[in-house]
Amino acid sequence: MLNALTISExxxxxxxxxxxxxxxxxxxxxxxxxxxxRVRAFxxxxxxxxxxxxxxxxxxxxxxxxxxxxxxxxxIKDVISVKGQPxxxxxxxxxxxxxxxxxxxxxxxxxxGAVVFGRLNMDEFxxxxxxxxxxxxxxxxxxxxxxxxxxSSGGSAAAVAADECVxxxxxxxxxxxxxxxALCGCVGLKPSYGRVSRFGLVAFASSLDQIGSFTKQVRxxxxxxxxxxxxxxxxxxxxxxxxPHYATSLSGEVKGLRLGLAKEYMVGGLNPEVRLAMDAAVNxxxxxxxxxxxxxxxxxxxxxxxxxxxxxxxxxxxLARFDGIRYGARVEGADPTELYSKTxxxxxxxxxxxxxxxxxxxxxxGYYDAYYIRAQKVRTLIRADFLKAFExxxxxxxxxxxxxxxxxxxxxxxxxxxxxxxxxxxxANLAGICGISVPCGFTPSPRLPIGLxxxxxxxxxxxxxxxxxxxxxxxxWHKEKPPLS
Amino acid sequence: MAATDIDVNYVAHLARLSLSPEExxxxxxxLKSVLGYIEKLQEVDVNGIEPTAHAFPLINVTRPDxxxxxxxxxEALRNAPAQANGLFMVPKIVE
Numbered sequence: 001m002l003n004a005l006t007i008s009e010x011x012x013x014x015x016x017x018x019x020x021x022x023x024x025x026x027x028x029x030x031x032x033x034x035x036x037x038r039v040r041a042f043x044x045x046x047x048x049x050x051x052x053x054x055x056x057x058x059x060x061x062x063x064x065x066x067x068x069x070x071x072x073x074x075x076i077k078d079v080i081s082v083k084g085q086p087x088x089x090x091x092x093x094x095x096x097x098x099x100x101x102x103x104x105x106x107x108x109x110x111x112x113g114a115v116v117f118g119r120l121n122m123d124e125f126x127x128x129x130x131x132x133x134x135x136x137x138x139x140x141x142x143x144x145x146x147x148x149x150x151x152s153s154g155g156s157a158a159a160v161a162a163d164e165c166v167x168x169x170x171x172x173x174x175x176x177x178x179x180x181x182a183l184c185g186c187v188g189l190k191p192s193y194g195r196v197s198r199f200g201l202v203a204f205a206s207s208l209d210q211i212g213s214f215t216k217q218v219r220x221x222x223x224x225x226x227x228x229x230x231x232x233x234x235x236x237x238x239x240x241x242x243x244p245h246y247a248t249s250l251s252g253e254v255k256g257l258r259l260g261l262a263k264e265y266m267v268g269g270l271n272p273e274v275r276l277a278m279d280a281a282v283n284x285x286x287x288x289x290x291x292x293x294x295x296x297x298x299x300x301x302x303x304x305x306x307x308x309x310x311x312x313x314x315x316x317x318x319l320a321r322f323d324g325i326r327y328g329a330r331v332e333g334a335d336p337t338e339l340y341s342k343t344x345x346x347x348x349x350x351x352x353x354x355x356x357x358x359x360x361x362x363x364x365x366g367y368y369d370a371y372y373i374r375a376q377k378v379r380t381l382i383r384a385d386f387l388k389a390f391e392x393x394x395x396x397x398x399x400x401x402x403x404x405x406x407x408x409x410x411x412x413x414x415x416x417x418x419x420x421x422x423x424x425x426x427x428a429n430l431a432g433i434c435g436i437s438v439p440c441g442f443t444p445s446p447r448l449p450i451g452l453x454x455x456x457x458x459x460x461x462x463x464x465x466x467x468x469x470x471x472x473x474x475x476x477w478h479k480e481k482p483p484l485s
Numbered sequence: 486m487a488a489t490d491i492d493v494n495y496v497a498h499l500a501r502l503s504l505s506p507e508e509x510x511x512x513x514x515x516l517k518s519v520l521g522y523i524e525k526l527q528e529v530d531v532n533g534i535e536p537t538a539h540a541f542p543l544i545n546v547t548r549p550d551x552x553x554x555x556x557x558x559x560e561a562l563r564n565a566p567a568q569a570n571g572l573f574m575v576p577k578i579v580e
Contacts, residue, residue: 095564095566096564097564098563098564100556100560100561100563100564101556192541193539193540193541194540194541194543207538207539207540233548236543236546237539237541237543237546239541239543299529301525302525302526302529304522305522305523305525305526306526308519308523309523309526316500320501323501324566325566325573325575326564326565326573327564327565327566328564328566329566330566330567332576333576334576335576335577335578336575336576336578337501338576339575339576340501341498341501341502341503342503344500344501344502344503345502345503345504345505346503348502350508350512353502353504353508353512354512354515354516354519356500356502357493357496357497357500357502357512357516358516358519358520360496360499360500361491361496361516361520364496364499371523371526373536374526374527374529374531375526376536376537376538377529377531377534377535377536377537378526378529378531378534379536379537380534380535380536380537381529381531381534383537383540415515415518415519416515416518416519416522419519430540431540432539432540432541433540458540458541
């Protein structure tokens with residue numbers, strides 16, 4: 001089954017011309033036919049366009065060109081622009097929007113010869129931790145389709161875990177790549193702020209958003225990161241740092257590396273089975289020669305509150321562009337104000353409305369200093385905690401999510417409980433550092449994946465990839481497949 | 486600052502977001518609970534701390550001021566909900 005291969009496995013077969021990109025793409029399309037009625041990861045896909053891209057990749061292969069992504073089918077979260085394809089961000093407000101241009105990451109993947117296809121389901125405007133906030137469909141976790149896949153990139157995680165594509169793109173503003181990767185049992189990498197261009201990514205919270213990958217193994221995450229990274233004149237927040245050949249850092253060695261365990265992360269709310277898996281993973285890494293160092297991140301308890309002020313404030317400004325004038329759905333009104341209000345009232349779902357209201361409130365006159373500026377100051381302290389910890393350690397090790405996947409509908413009406421699901425992931429976005437989630441075990445019954453998170457310094461992706469890879473080589477969790485058949 | 490004094494309808498007006506009476510009531514209650522949680526930031530001593538707007542601030546990012554290809558007229562209007570004569574149609578603004 002070509003769709004079940006990793007990027008590196010498929011890449012070798014394509015390079016040897018044992019198989020064609022067309023066959024690999026068709027295998028993914030067949031798999032979608034077979035399982036997506038249950039998983040519901042794809043909002044839509046354009047089979048003809050995918051096969052045409054595959055045919056073009058086969059021509060490049062026939063002409064002698066080689067590359068790690070040449071001919072590899074990749075799924076795309078519905079928040080990243082792909083020219084000529086729908087872009088709806090899990091929302092009704094975009095109507096029948098069709099992207100007029102390719103995002104920079106898509107341009108890069110096309111140049112590398114990847115087959116970029118499909119619109120993967122997500123929480124509306126990437127706001128959520130379960131993908132239940134999609135206006136279109138609820139995605140099921142491939143390990144138990146009555147449970148959530150995590151979010152907001154739940155479609156990307158589920159599609160990769162269910163072998164509906166070889167790898168996928170997602171975006172991570174507070175854990176939206178790492179948490180669904182953990183809950184679906186795949187590898188999710190959120191690069192450092194500024195590592196990857198966001199041009200063509202619909203903005204949620206501009207000081208936090210990053211694009212990253214979902215893959216079936218760590219080596220593929222290194223391949224994807226190298227392809228996606230780099231400064232871009234179209235995104236002035238992208239950082240002109242050289243892009244290393246990330247695969248080189250996958251030495252399999254962690255001897256002498258110092259891993260930080262934050263005492264603040266070992267407190268209440270952590271599911272006991274997640275705790276057990278995490279402890280076992282830590283022991284495994286110690287066996288491999290890593291050194292454990294206890295660290296303190298004293299402002300951890302304030303991260304969720306800080307995040308929900310900053311992220312909603314930025315979202316309320318970013319989402320002002322959805323006003324029914326230049327694109328998307330429109331509800332007519334007697335004057336522009338009425339048109340805006342009615343369009344937005346009809347077009348946005350409940351979670352987006354809540355966040356726009358909260359963000360507008362914390363930015364409004366009289367509350368701006370008390371909420372927004374104060375949160376930005378606490379953000380400084382949270383970032384300083386991490387930079388100080390990284391003077392003593394090479395990476396920080398945490399669970400990715402405090403619990404495994406919960407039942408669809410279980411937390412749907414309790415936004416605060418849902419926000420607390422992000423406790424281990426959001427700090428990385430506030431601090432601008434990088435993070436990766438790798439499979440580290442399963443709950444016994446029901447059998448659900450558990451993820452281990454490694455956090456690294458700003459632009460320290462090589463170190464976390466190295467640790468994640470060494471751990472992965474010593475375990476077999478990433479090879480397990482969900483019982484979908 | 487009392488966290489419980491959020492006037493949802495006023496904030497919704499600022500955000501140009503029409504809400505049904507049911508939504509206003511439900512969101513009001515939910516936001517009060519979220520604001521109650523957020524209130525814990527008041528405990529933190531932030532004296533003398535500079536705010537962080539971006540985790541990796543780059544200063545004065547510029548590019549040459551040159552005309553480059555961009556979306557053509559038809560492409561720019563392609564997703565418009567209403568258009569005429571190559572322009573976006575909007576409700577009457579000026580009498």
